[in-house]
Amino acid sequence: MSPSWLRELLLGARMALAGGRSGLARATLTAVGVGLGVAMLLAAVSIPHMMQARSDRGAARADQNYGTQVARTDRSTLVGVADMQYRDTSFRGRLVQAEGSQPVLPPGLSALPRPGEMAVSPALARLLVSPEGALLRERLHYPTTALIADEGLQGPGELAFYLGTDTLTADTSGVSRRNAFGDENTSEGLDPVLLLLVVIIFVVLLLPVAMFVASAIRFGGDSRDRRLAGVRLVGADTGMARRIAAGEAMLSALLGIAAGAVMFLAGRSFVGSVELMGISVYPSDVQPDPVLAALIVLAVPAAAVVVTMLSLRRVLIEPLGVVRRGADTPRRLWWRLLMPALGVLLLLPLVGSVSKESEGFSEWQVIGGVCLILLGVATLLPWLVQSVVRRIHGGPVAWQLAVRRLQLDGSMSARAVTGVAVAVAGAIGLQMMFAAVEANYQRFSGQDSTRAQISIAARMPHGWSDAAGFAARLAATPGVTSVTPRSVLSLNLPASPSGEQASAPLTIGECAVLRRLAELGDCADGDVFLVDNPDVPVPAPGATVTLNEEGEGATWTIPSGARTVRPLSDPLNGDTVGLLATPAALPVAIRDRPDLQLQALVTVDAAATDTVDRVTNTRWELDPLGTTWELNPTVVDNKFAQIRRGLFAGAAATLLLIGASLLVVVLEQLRDRRRLLAVLVAFGTRRRTMSWAILWQTAVPVVLGLVLACAAGVGLGAVLLRIIGAPVAIDWAGIGVVSALAGGVILLVTGLSLPVLWRLMRAEGLRTE
Amino acid sequence: MTEPLLVGTDLFKMYGTTPALRGSSLTVRAGEIVAVMGSSGSGKSTLLHCLAGIVRPDDGTVVYAGRQISAMSDVERSALRRRDFGFVFQFGQLVPELTCVENVALPLRLDGVRRKEAERRSREWLDRLEVGDVAGKLPGQISGGQGQRIAVARALVTEPKVVFADEPTGALDSLNGEKVMQLLGQAARDTGAAVVLVTHEPRVAAYADREVVVRDGASLDLERVA
């Protein structure tokens, strides 16, 4: 860089700060605007590290063997899974038992809790002492002797506990023996469809932020042009003026980066106390990816210079003033169409290629395609605004003022609105994909929550002979109206002629229970029934079957008197399949085998509260390694709904951010026209007229932008749906919500600019000569 | 002598802590042209703003055709300015995105005249001020002298009783200034409008019937002194 270059850039930087209060205000505004954007970008590039740190800690405490055999040693520790749910939160629980004097420890613990004592996460400790934790306190009534340290938790808000015990045995299901914690196996990657969704969420939310940064750099552009004209007057040539402008823009951008870094750090320190979608994050996990962060630091000033140069392209800065050009040249359409067309072309090869089972896809192809389609909105909008506005005539004065203003300089408003349009287009596309993916991931479970509300699984130490006692305990729980106990075992059927080893479930229960599963007719203890359901073939009476278990399974010959019956629908599993046996029909070795699992369907009094947690408390007493779950006709991952809410929140935040830049543009225009406004007031213009003019002037480009955004969004959504192989369906409700949000932003912007308009319309404006 | 049309009496106006008017008075009769002279900062523009009901004086009264303007609401004063007053300023008064004829038609349209009719009447005025040929152009495409004539046409198109002109030739060269003043004076006399002409140029003031000097916020009617 030659010294004169440097000098001019520095001069520009000084000029960005010059101009007294208004100059400082302008620089501050730009810095805050760019800073907001930079902070959001930094937050975004911190997500990979954040996720990595979480999953690293998750892997470090992994304790499931998945079938591998681990020998008992002095160091081995038995771990039982006791995950549970309290209210709406499910959390991690482990029973731990040392097998020797030197047990290995999970991360975050300095010693294994002794039997009957527990170590809990700080968040769980807080919950347990709070009034909200009363019912949980009944369940986890053990003395807390330690807190789990940060390295043993995924986030500061995570609920987790390790309960010491001495009752575990290595061969119980759900119990693993460990000589070390952690799992080197790479965790399974995100399902490709979800990955696609995440990638698109990023693009859709961050692209408008980037555009906001670009428009923030343009804040104060008009007064900058006038300043540059002044510089030209004292002898600067066009090149020098441009370099000075570049220097100004660069300084603003650098201030913005500094502001962004401060905002990011400030925001990071609050992150620990925030929990979003059940995920909490340690501030120390929020670390921007160094490469991407460096890219931001370099790209923002570079973008500032490029944006400035582009904006100067349409402006002729002469010593005596600024001439805007380009109002007369009709905008060309073809290259504007090129971008979305290229975007679609990039995405088309992916059609049908992404599914839950597929291998993955080129993320960059998707990012590129989506970006191009959305940027197409940004490039098409000025053309659309110009072409439509040019054809508008007539109307009342306010309308005429607004339309003529747009005709003369529509690009100003259009530019501000492009951010809104891009955000809306992205949100609509995403929304469509969401609706489809959600439907995909939501399947009809066959469960009927009108016939039973809770299902319990618990091991019975003495097999079926414990069933009646367990059922009685559950039935005594407040809020429970009935309990239907049964057990299900898996049977290996004799190999078929083709050599295929089939299996079928065997359900054990009293006649009254089995009667709900099939049309039994007569039933007495000792009867066995074969369910006629084409989904699962059953062996003939007299056949010998083997219990599906480790080692040599116990065998049982189906009594010849077994009858074939027609299935009924079961609240838990849908239409019944397999074999049904009353307890007396089974040999003791099968019926009373230790740790036979009880499955109990529970109905509850709808008026009672907290019944699920009370039932869980009872179940915990019966078997801490058991499970409790609520029956649901559809299985919805409720994180999905939260992500969806998060998307709307993100879209709203983005729109507000863009609304802020729109407001700045409007206010700047108003200030520039202070004198004209005063003159209009002098000859008797009503406030109302001018207010409407402002509203129209903002609303016309926004409405056009929304129309374009809806079209592009639906197009984008359609392509994305084809990619995941889902049928194209337009989500009108989503479009409605997003459009309403955008409309609200416009009203907000107009509303906020009116006080300034009215202040400027007080005739004092005439004094400034 | 005809009855006074517009009378400002003992007007006081402060801007912040700076007094702009300190007991200024002025009487305008129907159809006469009064030049208000004075050095810059003397308060002559403020006097005009008070008389025209743009600014409410802190003290003193402005009476127009028997009605006290200084006691009217903003809505009433705006309506009065639309119907009975016209305005010409030094610069920056034409709406840049409206064509010349639309600019002239603006006051009529603000008062509810239909667009066609408003633009027809505006064209007549443009012809009268010899700028009919630029009717369809934007203010940015015409010369300063033409722009001031458009402004004069706009001030007169509602056929006001009083035209307030604040340095109407301030940004023009001698010849264009003279022309604008001649056209303004002539048109005002033709329509019987009174003109309050604020200027610091003696040659412009010479188009008036009499002059008033504002000094330090007080006005002197020199003819009375003499």
Add this chain to the structure above:
Amino acid sequence: MSIGHSFLGLLEGRPRHGYDLKRAYDERFSPGRPLHHGQVYATLSRLLKNGLVVVDGLEPGEGPERKRYAVTDAGITDVQSWLSQPEKPEPYLQSVLYTKVVLALMTGRPADEILDVQRTEHLRLMREVTRRKTGGDLAEQLICDHALFHLEADLRWLELTAARLNELAARVRP
């Protein structure tokens, strides 16, 4: 006639000798162009003859320079009416107007009134010329413009002087 009025005005402050009068006049009103002795003598004798001044005392020696003059009541009235009459606007008026202003300041009379009266007179003529101009042909217009520009120049001088009266007063009042 302004030399006589100037002498009267100068004498209003205190009686002066002839040479004293000449020196005061030269200094204030005509620097670089001193009065001839003959002019001084002729003026004083005319004022004496009209009863506007009287000889207040004599010093040893000959000639008017040795006599001390004082202004009479009639002389004061004469200065007053001269000051309050506007001059007919015409080119190169400044020297007379300047003399008037300075005299007014020296004798404690309101100098701004002199300027205002003059300004009104000038503008009255400008309006007249403007009217003539708007009715006239090109030649007439050009002639009128010439007059207008000169009158305007005077008027600007009047304005400027009015704006600087205080400064001037400080200079001329001892």
